[in-house]
Amino acid sequence: MKKGIIYAVLSYLxxxxLPLYWRLFTAMPAWEILAHRIVWSFVFVAVxxxxSKQWQQLKSVVASRRGLTAVVLCxxxxxxxxxxxxxAVNNNHVIETSLGYYMNPLISVLFAVVFLKERLSPGQWLSIVLAGIGVLIMAVQYGQIPWVAISLAISFALYGLAKKIAKLDVLLGLTGETIAALPAALAYMIYIQSHGTGIFTSLPPFSIVLLLLSGAATAMPLFWFAKSMQLLPLxxxxxxxYIxxxxxxxxxxxxxxxxxSQKELISFSFIWIALIIYSFVTFRKSKVAVLPVRQVDVQ
Structure with a gap:
């Protein structure tokens, strides 16, 4: 439990x-940044x-239909x-991305209950309701359907669910995901460079180095996230x-x-109250569950 929490906190922090990082590349189109992110992530995980001498194990993972489907879907x-x-970050929608990732835990919990049959206590349900109220206030304040926020929330919740169900080795799964996206990323980079529309070669040296490091900046939090998914309930x-x-x-x-605005501050408060309640109830349940086991060990 403690290791899982550490991994989760590291990944989400x-x-x-990351908005600070991607704001350094506002001159680049989002598709080009994504292509470089995929390519350099592959280089990092390939090393x-x-x-670790796991290429043979990776072949065995993608050799099965289940493993290949999970990798491509993820x-x-x-x-x-x-x-x-x-x-969204490079088009001044950081608050909407924040809204999306506030919505995501609610969807993750819903998926956990529906697909994984996880059970929640009344206190946990109360926290979900409070967080839902906070998210609803943010959505109403936004003034229109926040499609970016909704898309971010659903796509990452589905990614977490797929990782949980697939139960692949963390490093092998992450490598497989980057390999699956690599051909499209390389093809796009070659296309824009051949047509003279690529921005990468015109960047200053320092920015190029930072972009090359995007592989590590991408892969490490995903690695920590996958480890937390193995050790903690979804x-x-x-x-x-929420971090x-x-x-x-x-x-x-x-x-x-x-x-x-003040309404956004109110919704922010609802969400943090929900987080405090949920954390208190969850840790109390885990402590009670572990106590009898320790007593048996002592006897």
Whole structure:
């Protein structure tokens, strides 16, 4: 439980600060950034796979129909999520991305109950209702259907569910996902460079280095996220995710100067109250469940 929480916090805290990273590449179209993100992520995980000598194991994973389907599905879901996030950040919609990732835990919990048959206590249900009220206030305040937020929430919740069901090795699964998206990313990069529309070669050296590091910036939080999915219930991982949108929301308000009204502050308060209640109830349940086991060990 403790290791899983550490992995989850690391992944979501990193994702919360990613708007700062992608804002460095506002001159590049979102599709080009996504292509580079996929390519350099592959390079990073390929090095890890080579060092750990797991290429043969990766072949056995994709050799089965179930494994290949899981890898391709996860690749499509996370690539779609990446593109929407990059586009939104570089088009001054950071608060809407924050809304999307506030909505995501609710959808993750719903998937956990419906597909994984996880059971929630009355206190956990109360926290979901409070968080739902907070998200609803944010959506109404937004003034229209927040399609970016909804798409981000659903795509990442489906990605988390697919990872949970597939039960693939963390590094092998992540490598398979990047390989599945690699041909399209390389083809796009070659196309734009051959037509003279690519921005990469015109970037200053420092920006090029930062873009090359996007592989590590992408793969490491995904690795931590996948590890947390192995060690924690999907419903708990969903609520720890509030770290990321809260961090992004604070960046949007205090650094990017996006407007933040009193109604949004109220919804923010509802969500954090929900998080406090859910965390308290969940840890209390896990502590009670572990106690009898420890007593038996002592006897």
């Amino acid at each position: 990193t994702w919360g600060f 890890l796979i080579t060092v 690749s499509i879901l996370i690539s779609s999520n990446w593109f929407l996030f990059i586009w 419903s708990l991982v969903g609520f720890i995710q 990321a949108p809260t961090t992004s929301l604070l960046l949007a308000i205090f650094l990017f100067n996006e407007p933040f």
